[in-house]
Amino acid sequence: MRNHLAVFVLATAALAGCQAGKPSDPLSLNTKSDPTDTMVVVAQAAQKCWFKTKDPAFTQYRLANEVNAPAGRPRFLLVPRRNPGGLPLLVVQAENKGDAATGNYTNIQTFGPILSTPVGERITNDVKRWSGGNTACA
Numbered sequence: 001m002r003n004h005l006a007v008f009v010l011a012t013a014a015l016a017g018c019q020a021g022k023p024s025d026p027l028s029l030n031t032k033s034d035p036t037d038t039m040v041v042v043a044q045a046a047q048k049c050w051f052k053t054k055d056p057a058f059t060q061y062r063l064a065n066e067v068n069a070p071a072g073r074p075r076f077l078l079v080p081r082r083n084p085g086g087l088p089l090l091v092v093q094a095e096n097k098g099d100a101a102t103g104n105y106t107n108i109q110t111f112g113p114i115l116s117t118p119v120g121e122r123i124t125n126d127v128k129r130w131s132g133g134n135t136a137c138a
Contacts, residue, residue, distance in 0.1 A: 024120035027110040031131055035094035035106045038131055039067045039074035042092060042108075045130040046076065049137035057119045061089065078114060089114040092127055 031038060043065055050058040062084055064077040075093030080086045090112040098104040108131050115123060126138060 021118035022121040023116045023118065024124040026115060027108070027124050027127060029108050029128060029131065030097075030105045031108060033106055033131075035096050036067060036074045038106055038108065039076065039092070039094045041133070041135060042094075042127060042130045043067055043076045045135040045137075046092075046126070048135070049126065053137065057122070061114075064088070078112070088112055090123065094131075 043063065047063055049055070050061075051063060058078075060081055061078045062081045064079050064084060066076060067074045069075060073093050073095050075091055077088035077092075078090035079088050090110065092108070092110050094106050094108045096104060097107045108127065110124060110127055114120060122138060129136070129138075
């Protein structure tokens with residue numbers, strides 16, 4: 001099982017190396033929108049722009065939607081298409097932060113190994129755009 005995961009990770013890295021783009025650092029940004037509402041918009045845009053268009057950068061992955069997660073932190077994952085129970089390659093999540101003194105806000109975070117590939121910058125830019133309400137595809 002570990003050998004299969006290692007082969008998958010190496011193949012993913014090799015494929016990503018063939019694609020134009022830059023790696024990205026994990027994202028952390030704040031918005032005034034409700035965490036669940038924000039993640040619904042971002043997850044729907046990701047589904048539309050990355051998967052329904054059959055974008056070659058995302059054909060090896062599938063979106064695992066956990067927007068209604070019981071832990072109270074709505075999120076979605078990018079997981080290997082052939083191993084949906086495998087380790088996520090990307091996590092995009094939103095969480096309610098702040099208090100009465102600072103005001104409540106939603107913190108949106110992205111993290112995972114796919115961000116260190118050439119498609120990382122695109123993911124970060126897409127999530128920034130979508131979380132701001134613009135659901136257009138890049």
